[in-house]
Amino acid sequence: MTDEPLYHVDGTLVPASEATVSVDDRGFRYGDAAFETLRAYGGTVFEWEHHVERLEATCETLSLEHGLSTDALQGRIGETLAANDLADAYVRLSITRGVQPGKLTPQPEVDPTVIVYAKPLSRGGLEGESVWDESATVETVETRKIPDAALPASAKTHNYLNGILARTELSSDVDEAVLFDAANHVAEGTTSNLFFVRDGVLQTPSTDGPVLPGITREVVLELAEEAGVSTREGTYDLEDVLAADEVFLTNRTWELRPVATVDGREIGGGPVTDCLSRLYDERVEERCYG
Structure with missing residues (x-):
C-alpha cells in the first residue's frame, strides 16, 4: 500500500490529505447522499450486483439521478484498489447530489460528487482471519x-x-x-x-x-x-x-x-x-x- 492512501474523488485519484468536497455539497449540508459499504476479497467486490441494486434503489428514493453507469462505478472502485495496491479491503462508495444553491429543495439537474475510498482488511474466505477479536x-x-x-x-x-x-x-x-x-x-x-x-x-x-x-x-x-x-x-x-x-x-x-x-x-x-x-x-x- 502507498504511504498515503489515495481516494477517488470525482474521477481523479488524490492523496487522502487532499481529498475534499465543497462546504456547499448537499451530502455535507443535508446528508443528501447515497452510499454503499463493500468488501473486496482478492480484488473482487463480493456481491457487487446486489450492492448496485440497493444503491440504485436508494438513489431512486432520493430522486437522485446521478447519470453514472454501473461499469463506471465499478471502474472507479477497481482503480482505487489498484492505486492503493489492495486486494483485501473495506471499500466505501458515496454519491451525493453535489453542489446546488443553498435551498432545501433539490434541483433536478445533478452534477454528482462521487467518492471511493478503501482501506486494508484481512483476507476472507476459508483461509481468512476474523476482523473482530471476540463475540x-x-x-x-x-x-x-x-x-x-x-x-x-x-x-x-x-x-x-x-x-x-x-x-x-x-x-x-x-x-x-x-x-x-x-x-x-x-x-x-x-x-x-x-x-x-x-x-x-x-x-x-x-x-x-x-x-x-x-x-x-x-x-x-x-x-x-x-x-x-x-x-x-x-x-x-x-x-x-x-x-x-x-x-x-x-x-x-x-x-x-x-x-x-x-x-x-x-x-x-x-x-x-x-x-x-x-x-x-x-x-x-x-x-x-x-
Whole structure:
C-alpha cells in the first residue's frame, strides 16, 4: 500500500490529505447522499450486483439521478484498489447530489460528487482471519428507529444521526446498540442486522418494518435455505431474543459475528451460527478466490 492512501474523488485519484468536497455539497449540508459499504476479497467486490441494486434503489428514493453507469462505478472502485495496491479491503462508495444553491429543495439537474475510498482488511474466505477479536456485546437503547413513513429504512444515506444517538447511550465497553421500532419491537443494530436461533429455527426481524435490507443478511438467508435450516422473518419482542439459543449480527465488515451478551444476559453463538459462518466463508472463497 502507498504511504498515503489515495481516494477517488470525482474521477481523479488524490492523496487522502487532499481529498475534499465543497462546504456547499448537499451530502455535507443535508446528508443528501447515497452510499454503499463493500468488501473486496482478492480484488473482487463480493456481491457487487446486489450492492448496485440497493444503491440504485436508494438513489431512486432520493430522486437522485446521478447519470453514472454501473461499469463506471465499478471502474472507479477497481482503480482505487489498484492505486492503493489492495486486494483485501473495506471499500466505501458515496454519491451525493453535489453542489446546488443553498435551498432545501433539490434541483433536478445533478452534477454528482462521487467518492471511493478503501482501506486494508484481512483476507476472507476459508483461509481468512476474523476482523473482530471476540463475540459482540450488545445493549438495547431508548432511541427508536425512524418509521418507514418518515425515512425509508431501505435507503442507505449519509444521514446516520439515528444510529449516532443510539450509540451515545451505550456503556463504554459495548460493541453495538439494538434499536426498537415505534411499537417496541426489535428492529436492528445501528450498523448491523440481528439474527437469533431458537429450537433450531433461524429468525430475524422482517424488512416489512424499519429494517435495512442488508446484503449480508440476504446472503445468510440464502445459505440457510440451501443448508436446510428453517428460517422465519417476523416481528419480535426483546423477550424473544433473550430466550434464544444463539444470537449473531451481520454486516459487510463483520460478516457473521456471534453475540456474547444482550443487556448483560449471556447468550453466544452455537452450531447454526458456526454452520452459516462456514458456508459464508465457502461462498467468499468460491466466488472471490477460487
